[in-house]
Amino acid sequence: MTSIRSPQAAHLPLADGHTVPVYRWVPNRPNASNFGDDLGPMVVRALLQRLGKHHLQVIDAPPRGRSKLLSVGSIIHNARKDDVVWGAGINGKLWPTHVTDNMGIVVTAVRGPLTREALKARGIACPEIYGDPGLLFPRLYAAEIEQAIEKRRSAGPTGGVVYIPNLNDERLISTDHLALTADIRIVSPGQAPCDVAAEIAVADLVLASSLHGLVLAEALGMPVRPIASLFEPAFKYLDYFLGTGRPSAVFSTSIPQALESPDLAEPVFDSRALMNAFPHDMLDIA
Template identity: 45%
Template structure:
Protein backbone atom coordinates (compact mmCIF):
# COMPACT_ATOMS: atom_id res chain seq x y z
CA UNK A 1 0.00 0.00 0.00
CA UNK A 2 1.46 3.39 -1.06
CA UNK A 3 1.09 6.28 1.40
CA UNK A 4 -0.55 9.41 -0.02
CA UNK A 5 1.19 12.75 0.34
CA UNK A 6 -0.93 15.84 1.06
CA UNK A 7 0.85 18.51 -0.98
CA UNK A 8 -1.34 21.21 0.56
CA UNK A 9 0.64 20.83 3.77
CA UNK A 10 4.33 21.70 4.13
CA UNK A 11 6.74 18.79 4.40
CA UNK A 12 9.30 20.00 6.93
CA UNK A 13 12.37 18.02 7.87
CA UNK A 14 12.41 17.35 11.59
CA UNK A 15 12.58 20.58 13.60
CA UNK A 16 12.98 22.70 10.47
CA UNK A 17 10.73 25.75 10.22
CA UNK A 18 10.18 28.73 7.97
CA UNK A 19 10.90 32.03 9.75
CA UNK A 20 9.52 34.64 7.44
CA UNK A 21 8.52 38.01 8.88
CA UNK A 22 9.31 40.31 11.79
CA UNK A 23 12.35 40.79 14.04
CA UNK A 24 12.37 37.15 15.08
CA UNK A 25 15.65 35.58 13.93
CA UNK A 26 16.73 35.21 17.57
CA UNK A 27 13.88 32.67 17.92
CA UNK A 28 15.18 30.48 15.08
CA UNK A 29 16.97 27.24 15.88
CA UNK A 30 18.76 24.41 14.13
CA UNK A 31 18.40 24.46 10.36
CA UNK A 32 15.38 26.76 10.24
CA UNK A 33 14.96 28.64 6.97
CA UNK A 34 15.02 32.46 7.04
CA UNK A 35 13.09 34.36 4.37
CA UNK A 36 12.63 38.09 4.83
CA UNK A 37 12.89 38.10 8.62
CA UNK A 38 15.16 40.44 10.55
CA UNK A 39 17.26 40.75 13.67
CA UNK A 40 15.77 42.44 16.73
CA UNK A 41 18.07 45.18 17.98
CA UNK A 42 16.95 44.50 21.55
CA UNK A 43 17.86 40.80 21.26
CA UNK A 44 21.40 40.90 19.84
CA UNK A 45 22.61 38.98 22.90
CA UNK A 46 20.31 36.07 21.99
CA UNK A 47 21.86 35.27 18.61
CA UNK A 48 24.36 32.73 19.87
CA UNK A 49 22.69 29.65 18.34
CA UNK A 50 22.06 30.73 14.75
CA UNK A 51 25.17 29.42 12.98
CA UNK A 52 23.33 26.57 11.23
CA UNK A 53 20.46 28.62 9.81
CA UNK A 54 19.54 28.30 6.14
CA UNK A 55 19.17 31.94 5.07
CA UNK A 56 17.46 32.67 1.74
CA UNK A 57 16.68 36.40 2.20
CA UNK A 58 16.61 38.93 5.04
CA UNK A 59 14.84 42.19 5.74
CA UNK A 60 17.85 44.41 5.18
CA UNK A 61 21.64 44.92 5.23
CA UNK A 62 21.94 45.44 8.98
CA UNK A 63 20.53 41.97 9.57
CA UNK A 64 22.84 40.53 6.92
CA UNK A 65 25.90 42.21 8.46
CA UNK A 66 25.01 40.83 11.89
CA UNK A 67 24.55 37.28 10.57
CA UNK A 68 27.77 37.39 8.56
CA UNK A 69 29.64 38.55 11.67
CA UNK A 70 28.40 35.37 13.37
CA UNK A 71 29.57 33.17 10.51
CA UNK A 72 26.12 32.61 9.02
CA UNK A 73 26.07 32.62 5.17
CA UNK A 74 23.57 35.23 4.03
CA UNK A 75 22.86 36.29 0.42
CA UNK A 76 22.32 40.02 -0.33
CA UNK A 77 18.63 39.52 -1.05
CA UNK A 78 16.55 42.03 0.88
CA UNK A 79 12.90 42.75 1.54
CA UNK A 80 10.19 42.43 4.15
CA UNK A 81 7.55 39.99 2.87
CA UNK A 82 4.84 42.56 3.66
CA UNK A 83 6.07 44.44 0.58
CA UNK A 84 4.55 41.63 -1.48
CA UNK A 85 1.00 42.19 -0.22
CA UNK A 86 -0.10 44.16 -3.32
CA UNK A 87 1.16 41.29 -5.49
CA UNK A 88 -0.94 38.79 -3.52
CA UNK A 89 -4.16 40.78 -3.48
CA UNK A 90 -6.61 40.56 -6.32
CA UNK A 91 -6.41 43.65 -8.53
CA UNK A 92 -9.45 45.85 -9.03
CA UNK A 93 -11.52 44.45 -11.89
CA UNK A 94 -11.70 47.77 -13.72
CA UNK A 95 -8.00 48.47 -13.29
CA UNK A 96 -8.50 51.81 -11.55
CA UNK A 97 -6.14 52.77 -8.71
CA UNK A 98 -7.39 52.58 -5.13
CA UNK A 99 -9.27 55.72 -4.13
CA UNK A 100 -7.49 57.60 -1.35
CA UNK A 101 -10.31 59.12 0.61
CA UNK A 102 -8.59 59.28 4.02
CA UNK A 103 -6.28 62.25 4.51
CA UNK A 104 -4.18 60.87 7.38
CA UNK A 105 -3.68 57.57 9.21
CA UNK A 106 -1.57 57.21 12.32
CA UNK A 107 -0.33 53.66 13.03
CA UNK A 108 1.50 53.32 16.35
CA UNK A 109 3.73 50.45 17.32
CA UNK A 110 1.90 47.97 19.53
CA UNK A 111 3.88 49.19 22.54
CA UNK A 112 3.20 52.85 21.72
CA UNK A 113 -0.53 52.62 21.24
CA UNK A 114 -2.46 55.38 22.96
CA UNK A 115 -5.70 57.17 22.21
CA UNK A 116 -5.07 59.70 19.44
CA UNK A 117 -8.57 60.14 18.10
CA UNK A 118 -10.05 59.22 14.74
CA UNK A 119 -6.80 59.37 12.76
CA UNK A 120 -5.28 56.47 14.72
CA UNK A 121 -5.52 52.90 13.47
CA UNK A 122 -5.36 50.35 16.27
CA UNK A 123 -2.54 47.94 15.28
CA UNK A 124 -4.57 45.13 16.86
CA UNK A 125 -7.26 45.51 14.17
CA UNK A 126 -7.75 42.73 11.66
CA UNK A 127 -5.28 42.44 8.81
CA UNK A 128 -8.00 43.27 6.30
CA UNK A 129 -9.02 46.43 8.17
CA UNK A 130 -5.41 47.56 8.55
CA UNK A 131 -4.62 47.09 4.85
CA UNK A 132 -7.85 48.74 3.73
CA UNK A 133 -7.33 51.81 5.90
CA UNK A 134 -3.67 52.21 4.99
CA UNK A 135 -4.09 51.85 1.23
CA UNK A 136 -6.95 54.39 1.24
CA UNK A 137 -4.80 57.00 3.01
CA UNK A 138 -3.03 59.98 1.49
CA UNK A 139 -0.36 59.89 4.21
CA UNK A 140 0.58 57.33 6.86
CA UNK A 141 2.60 58.25 9.96
CA UNK A 142 3.53 56.30 13.05
CA UNK A 143 6.01 54.09 14.88
CA UNK A 144 4.64 50.82 13.49
CA UNK A 145 7.24 49.47 11.09
CA UNK A 146 4.68 47.40 9.21
CA UNK A 147 2.37 50.39 9.03
CA UNK A 148 5.15 52.12 7.11
CA UNK A 149 5.97 49.04 5.03
CA UNK A 150 2.38 48.35 3.95
CA UNK A 151 1.87 52.02 3.08
CA UNK A 152 4.98 52.10 0.92
CA UNK A 153 4.04 48.80 -0.70
CA UNK A 154 0.87 50.48 -2.00
CA UNK A 155 2.64 53.68 -2.97
CA UNK A 156 1.29 55.69 -0.01
CA UNK A 157 3.81 58.17 1.48
CA UNK A 158 4.82 57.27 5.04
CA UNK A 159 6.76 59.06 7.76
CA UNK A 160 8.20 57.23 10.75
CA UNK A 161 7.49 58.63 14.22
CA UNK A 162 10.28 57.84 16.68
CA UNK A 163 9.24 54.81 18.76
CA UNK A 164 9.22 55.09 22.54
CA UNK A 165 9.96 51.45 23.27
CA UNK A 166 11.66 50.02 20.18
CA UNK A 167 15.30 49.95 19.08
CA UNK A 168 16.00 51.76 15.79
CA UNK A 169 17.80 48.70 14.38
CA UNK A 170 14.77 47.25 12.58
CA UNK A 171 13.77 50.58 11.02
CA UNK A 172 17.29 51.24 9.74
CA UNK A 173 17.37 47.66 8.47
CA UNK A 174 14.15 48.06 6.48
CA UNK A 175 15.04 51.42 4.97
CA UNK A 176 18.53 50.18 4.10
CA UNK A 177 17.03 47.10 2.44
CA UNK A 178 14.93 49.37 0.23
CA UNK A 179 17.77 51.56 -0.96
CA UNK A 180 17.70 54.38 1.59
CA UNK A 181 20.52 55.16 3.98
CA UNK A 182 18.71 58.16 5.45
CA UNK A 183 15.04 58.76 6.19
CA UNK A 184 12.80 61.15 8.05
CA UNK A 185 12.02 60.47 11.72
CA UNK A 186 9.44 62.74 13.34
CA UNK A 187 8.80 63.31 17.02
CA UNK A 188 5.02 63.64 16.82
CA UNK A 189 2.05 63.35 14.49
CA UNK A 190 2.10 67.08 13.76
CA UNK A 191 5.80 66.99 12.99
CA UNK A 192 5.34 63.97 10.73
CA UNK A 193 2.55 65.66 8.78
CA UNK A 194 4.85 68.59 8.03
CA UNK A 195 7.98 66.55 7.31
CA UNK A 196 9.62 66.26 3.92
CA UNK A 197 8.62 62.99 2.27
CA UNK A 198 11.10 60.14 1.98
CA UNK A 199 12.30 58.80 -1.33
CA UNK A 200 10.15 55.84 -2.44
CA UNK A 201 11.49 52.35 -1.72
CA UNK A 202 13.72 50.60 -4.23
CA UNK A 203 12.55 47.02 -4.17
CA UNK A 204 12.70 44.04 -6.53
CA UNK A 205 9.76 41.73 -5.75
CA UNK A 206 11.08 39.13 -8.19
CA UNK A 207 14.26 38.61 -6.17
CA UNK A 208 12.42 38.09 -2.90
CA UNK A 209 9.79 35.84 -4.45
CA UNK A 210 12.49 33.90 -6.27
CA UNK A 211 14.20 33.24 -2.94
CA UNK A 212 11.06 31.77 -1.36
CA UNK A 213 11.90 28.25 -0.06
CA UNK A 214 9.43 26.26 -2.12
CA UNK A 215 11.61 23.20 -1.46
CA UNK A 216 10.09 23.00 2.04
CA UNK A 217 6.80 22.02 0.40
CA UNK A 218 8.33 19.22 -1.66
CA UNK A 219 8.81 15.67 -0.56
Protein backbone atom coordinates (compact mmCIF):
# COMPACT_ATOMS: atom_id res chain seq x y z
CA MET A 1 0.00 0.00 0.00
CA THR A 2 1.21 3.49 -0.85
CA SER A 3 -0.11 6.79 0.39
CA ILE A 4 -0.04 10.46 -0.41
CA ARG A 5 3.12 11.81 1.16
CA SER A 6 3.37 15.20 2.75
CA PRO A 7 6.45 17.36 3.41
CA GLN A 8 5.02 17.83 6.92
CA ALA A 9 4.87 14.10 7.62
CA ALA A 10 8.08 13.86 9.63
CA HIS A 11 7.21 16.90 11.73
CA LEU A 12 3.65 16.24 12.78
CA PRO A 13 3.08 15.79 16.54
CA LEU A 14 0.76 12.98 15.42
CA ALA A 15 3.79 10.69 15.10
CA ASP A 16 5.54 9.65 18.32
CA GLY A 17 6.56 6.14 17.26
CA HIS A 18 4.23 4.46 19.76
CA THR A 19 0.64 5.66 19.54
CA VAL A 20 -1.78 7.04 16.97
CA PRO A 21 -4.46 9.41 18.34
CA VAL A 22 -7.72 8.89 16.43
CA TYR A 23 -10.67 11.16 17.09
CA ARG A 24 -13.87 9.34 18.06
CA TRP A 25 -17.08 11.14 18.93
CA VAL A 26 -18.66 9.71 22.09
CA PRO A 27 -22.30 10.39 23.08
CA ASN A 28 -22.65 12.60 26.12
CA ARG A 29 -24.56 9.97 28.08
CA PRO A 30 -23.28 7.40 30.62
CA ASN A 31 -22.19 4.12 29.00
CA ALA A 32 -23.52 5.24 25.60
CA SER A 33 -21.84 4.48 22.30
CA ASN A 34 -22.54 4.82 18.58
CA PHE A 35 -21.26 2.07 16.31
CA GLY A 36 -20.59 4.43 13.41
CA ASP A 37 -18.15 6.47 15.45
CA ASP A 38 -16.46 3.33 16.75
CA LEU A 39 -15.63 2.29 13.18
CA GLY A 40 -12.87 4.90 12.80
CA PRO A 41 -10.35 3.61 15.34
CA MET A 42 -11.11 0.02 14.31
CA VAL A 43 -10.44 0.67 10.62
CA VAL A 44 -7.23 2.57 11.41
CA ARG A 45 -6.05 -0.22 13.73
CA ALA A 46 -6.66 -2.90 11.08
CA LEU A 47 -4.86 -0.95 8.35
CA LEU A 48 -1.84 -0.39 10.59
CA GLN A 49 -1.74 -4.13 11.26
CA ARG A 50 -1.87 -4.84 7.51
CA LEU A 51 1.03 -2.45 7.02
CA GLY A 52 3.11 -4.32 9.60
CA LYS A 53 3.05 -1.39 12.04
CA HIS A 54 2.28 -3.64 15.01
CA HIS A 55 4.19 -1.36 17.35
CA LEU A 56 1.64 1.44 16.93
CA GLN A 57 -1.29 1.50 19.33
CA VAL A 58 -4.48 3.34 18.35
CA ILE A 59 -5.71 5.55 21.19
CA ASP A 60 -8.57 7.99 21.67
CA ALA A 61 -7.30 11.45 20.79
CA PRO A 62 -6.57 13.54 23.89
CA PRO A 63 -8.40 16.89 24.08
CA ARG A 64 -5.17 18.84 23.73
CA GLY A 65 -1.41 18.52 23.41
CA ARG A 66 -1.25 16.37 20.24
CA SER A 67 -2.61 16.49 16.74
CA LYS A 68 -4.91 13.66 15.72
CA LEU A 69 -6.30 11.64 12.83
CA LEU A 70 -9.93 12.21 11.82
CA SER A 71 -11.32 9.32 9.80
CA VAL A 72 -14.90 8.03 10.09
CA GLY A 73 -17.71 10.45 10.87
CA SER A 74 -19.01 13.98 10.44
CA ILE A 75 -16.28 15.31 12.68
CA ILE A 76 -14.24 17.88 10.77
CA HIS A 77 -15.63 20.63 13.02
CA ASN A 78 -13.40 19.02 15.69
CA ALA A 79 -10.23 19.53 13.62
CA ARG A 80 -7.43 21.52 15.21
CA LYS A 81 -3.91 22.62 14.26
CA ASP A 82 -1.78 20.00 12.45
CA ASP A 83 -4.57 17.39 12.37
CA VAL A 84 -4.84 14.87 9.52
CA VAL A 85 -8.13 14.12 7.75
CA TRP A 86 -8.67 10.80 5.97
CA GLY A 87 -12.25 10.12 4.90
CA ALA A 88 -14.05 12.29 7.46
CA GLY A 89 -16.83 14.70 6.55
CA ILE A 90 -18.73 17.80 7.58
CA ASN A 91 -21.98 17.45 9.49
CA GLY A 92 -24.04 20.34 8.23
CA LYS A 93 -25.28 21.46 11.64
CA LEU A 94 -21.80 21.99 13.13
CA TRP A 95 -19.84 23.95 10.51
CA PRO A 96 -16.02 24.13 10.81
CA THR A 97 -15.83 27.91 10.66
CA HIS A 98 -12.58 27.95 12.64
CA VAL A 99 -10.76 25.68 10.15
CA THR A 100 -8.43 27.76 7.96
CA ASP A 101 -5.49 27.25 5.65
CA ASN A 102 -2.95 28.44 8.23
CA MET A 103 -3.64 25.58 10.65
CA GLY A 104 -1.38 23.05 8.96
CA ILE A 105 -4.22 20.57 8.49
CA VAL A 106 -3.40 17.82 5.99
CA VAL A 107 -6.27 16.25 4.03
CA THR A 108 -5.67 13.01 2.11
CA ALA A 109 -9.32 12.03 1.42
CA VAL A 110 -12.81 13.13 2.43
CA ARG A 111 -16.24 11.51 2.53
CA GLY A 112 -17.62 13.37 -0.47
CA PRO A 113 -17.50 16.42 -2.74
CA LEU A 114 -19.65 18.64 -0.50
CA THR A 115 -17.02 18.34 2.22
CA ARG A 116 -14.25 18.94 -0.30
CA GLU A 117 -15.87 22.13 -1.61
CA ALA A 118 -16.39 23.43 1.93
CA LEU A 119 -12.73 22.84 2.81
CA LYS A 120 -11.53 24.40 -0.43
CA ALA A 121 -13.60 27.49 0.39
CA ARG A 122 -11.58 27.72 3.62
CA GLY A 123 -8.35 27.58 1.60
CA ILE A 124 -7.49 23.97 2.51
CA ALA A 125 -6.06 21.71 -0.20
CA CYS A 126 -8.21 18.63 -0.65
CA PRO A 127 -7.74 15.88 -3.26
CA GLU A 128 -10.69 14.42 -5.18
CA ILE A 129 -10.51 11.14 -3.28
CA TYR A 130 -13.85 10.22 -1.79
CA GLY A 131 -15.30 7.54 0.44
CA ASP A 132 -16.31 6.82 4.00
CA PRO A 133 -13.64 4.51 5.51
CA GLY A 134 -16.51 2.53 7.05
CA LEU A 135 -16.89 1.02 3.58
CA LEU A 136 -13.63 -0.85 4.25
CA PHE A 137 -14.82 -2.34 7.55
CA PRO A 138 -16.30 -5.65 6.27
CA ARG A 139 -13.11 -6.42 4.35
CA LEU A 140 -10.85 -5.63 7.29
CA TYR A 141 -12.95 -7.50 9.87
CA ALA A 142 -14.30 -10.36 7.76
CA ALA A 143 -13.45 -13.10 10.28
CA GLU A 144 -14.88 -11.20 13.24
CA ILE A 145 -18.08 -10.39 11.34
CA GLU A 146 -18.49 -14.03 10.31
CA GLN A 147 -18.23 -15.09 13.95
CA ALA A 148 -20.87 -12.49 14.86
CA ILE A 149 -23.12 -13.78 12.07
CA GLU A 150 -22.91 -17.35 13.32
CA LYS A 151 -23.74 -16.18 16.83
CA ARG A 152 -26.66 -14.13 15.54
CA ARG A 153 -28.11 -17.02 13.53
CA SER A 154 -28.21 -19.17 16.62
CA ALA A 155 -29.98 -16.46 18.63
CA GLY A 156 -33.28 -16.21 16.77
CA PRO A 157 -35.12 -15.58 13.49
CA THR A 158 -33.25 -14.07 10.57
CA GLY A 159 -34.27 -12.63 7.21
CA GLY A 160 -36.95 -9.96 6.86
CA VAL A 161 -36.53 -6.22 7.32
CA VAL A 162 -34.28 -4.43 9.82
CA TYR A 163 -34.35 -0.76 10.69
CA ILE A 164 -31.20 1.00 11.94
CA PRO A 165 -32.07 4.43 13.36
CA ASN A 166 -29.75 7.33 13.79
CA LEU A 167 -28.70 7.58 17.44
CA ASN A 168 -31.05 10.53 17.98
CA ASP A 169 -33.93 8.97 16.01
CA GLU A 170 -33.74 5.89 18.23
CA ARG A 171 -35.52 7.90 20.93
CA LEU A 172 -38.67 8.04 18.76
CA ILE A 173 -39.03 4.34 18.21
CA SER A 174 -41.62 4.09 21.00
CA THR A 175 -43.93 6.51 19.15
CA ASP A 176 -46.04 5.90 16.07
CA HIS A 177 -44.01 8.33 13.95
CA LEU A 178 -42.39 5.62 11.84
CA ALA A 179 -45.42 3.28 11.85
CA LEU A 180 -43.32 0.33 12.92
CA THR A 181 -44.76 -3.14 12.49
CA ALA A 182 -44.04 -6.18 14.62
CA ASP A 183 -42.10 -7.96 11.87
CA ILE A 184 -39.48 -5.21 11.51
CA ARG A 185 -36.47 -5.71 13.73
CA ILE A 186 -34.84 -2.68 15.33
CA VAL A 187 -31.04 -2.64 15.36
CA SER A 188 -29.75 -0.23 17.98
CA PRO A 189 -26.84 1.99 16.90
CA GLY A 190 -25.48 1.43 20.41
CA GLN A 191 -24.44 -2.12 19.53
CA ALA A 192 -20.87 -3.06 18.65
CA PRO A 193 -19.92 -2.64 14.96
CA CYS A 194 -19.51 -6.37 14.27
CA ASP A 195 -22.89 -7.09 15.85
CA VAL A 196 -24.56 -4.42 13.71
CA ALA A 197 -22.84 -5.90 10.64
CA ALA A 198 -24.17 -9.34 11.58
CA GLU A 199 -27.73 -8.03 11.94
CA ILE A 200 -27.43 -6.48 8.49
CA ALA A 201 -25.97 -9.62 6.95
CA VAL A 202 -28.81 -11.91 8.14
CA ALA A 203 -31.57 -9.56 6.91
CA ASP A 204 -33.28 -9.41 3.52
CA LEU A 205 -33.65 -5.62 3.46
CA VAL A 206 -32.12 -2.77 5.46
CA LEU A 207 -33.85 0.53 6.22
CA ALA A 208 -31.76 3.17 7.94
CA SER A 209 -31.68 6.77 9.10
CA SER A 210 -28.22 5.96 10.50
CA LEU A 211 -25.63 7.05 7.94
CA HIS A 212 -23.34 4.21 8.90
CA GLY A 213 -26.24 1.79 8.81
CA LEU A 214 -26.41 2.70 5.13
CA VAL A 215 -22.62 2.52 4.74
CA LEU A 216 -22.28 -0.93 6.32
CA ALA A 217 -25.26 -2.32 4.44
CA GLU A 218 -23.75 -1.18 1.15
CA ALA A 219 -20.31 -2.47 2.09
CA LEU A 220 -21.88 -5.85 2.83
CA GLY A 221 -23.75 -5.85 -0.50
CA MET A 222 -27.21 -5.70 1.07
CA PRO A 223 -30.26 -3.91 -0.39
CA VAL A 224 -30.82 -0.70 1.56
CA ARG A 225 -33.21 2.24 1.59
CA PRO A 226 -32.58 5.54 3.40
CA ILE A 227 -35.09 7.12 5.76
CA ALA A 228 -34.75 10.83 6.49
CA SER A 229 -33.61 11.58 10.03
CA LEU A 230 -35.68 13.99 12.10
CA PHE A 231 -32.51 15.30 13.75
CA GLU A 232 -29.66 15.14 11.27
CA PRO A 233 -29.34 17.56 8.32
CA ALA A 234 -29.33 15.96 4.89
CA PHE A 235 -25.84 17.37 4.19
CA LYS A 236 -23.81 14.38 5.40
CA TYR A 237 -26.03 11.85 3.63
CA LEU A 238 -25.93 13.77 0.36
CA ASP A 239 -22.16 14.15 0.73
CA TYR A 240 -21.83 10.37 1.05
CA PHE A 241 -24.22 9.67 -1.84
CA LEU A 242 -22.43 12.13 -4.13
CA GLY A 243 -19.06 10.68 -3.15
CA THR A 244 -20.29 7.24 -4.19
CA GLY A 245 -21.92 8.25 -7.46
CA ARG A 246 -25.58 8.65 -6.45
CA PRO A 247 -26.63 12.27 -7.15
CA SER A 248 -30.30 11.25 -7.38
CA ALA A 249 -30.67 9.28 -4.14
CA VAL A 250 -34.11 9.79 -2.55
CA PHE A 251 -35.08 9.56 1.13
CA SER A 252 -38.29 8.09 2.47
CA THR A 253 -39.94 9.83 5.42
CA SER A 254 -41.41 6.74 7.08
CA ILE A 255 -41.05 2.98 7.14
CA PRO A 256 -44.26 2.35 5.16
CA GLN A 257 -42.99 4.67 2.44
CA ALA A 258 -39.56 3.02 2.49
CA LEU A 259 -41.13 -0.41 2.08
CA GLU A 260 -42.69 0.80 -1.19
CA SER A 261 -39.56 2.59 -2.42
CA PRO A 262 -36.75 1.23 -4.63
CA ASP A 263 -33.40 0.19 -3.22
CA LEU A 264 -30.50 2.58 -3.40
CA ALA A 265 -28.41 2.16 -6.52
CA GLU A 266 -25.13 0.38 -5.81
CA PRO A 267 -22.29 2.69 -4.76
CA VAL A 268 -19.53 3.58 -7.20
CA PHE A 269 -16.50 3.54 -4.96
CA ASP A 270 -12.74 3.22 -5.50
CA SER A 271 -11.62 1.35 -2.40
CA ARG A 272 -8.03 1.18 -3.63
CA ALA A 273 -7.80 4.96 -3.94
CA LEU A 274 -9.15 5.42 -0.42
CA MET A 275 -6.78 2.83 1.03
CA ASN A 276 -3.84 4.31 -0.86
CA ALA A 277 -4.71 7.69 0.66
CA PHE A 278 -4.40 6.28 4.17
CA PRO A 279 -1.73 8.55 5.69
CA HIS A 280 0.44 5.86 7.27
CA ASP A 281 3.61 7.86 6.57
CA MET A 282 2.32 10.57 8.91
CA LEU A 283 1.51 8.16 11.72
CA ASP A 284 4.96 6.78 12.43
CA ILE A 285 8.43 8.21 12.88
CA ALA A 286 10.64 7.13 10.00
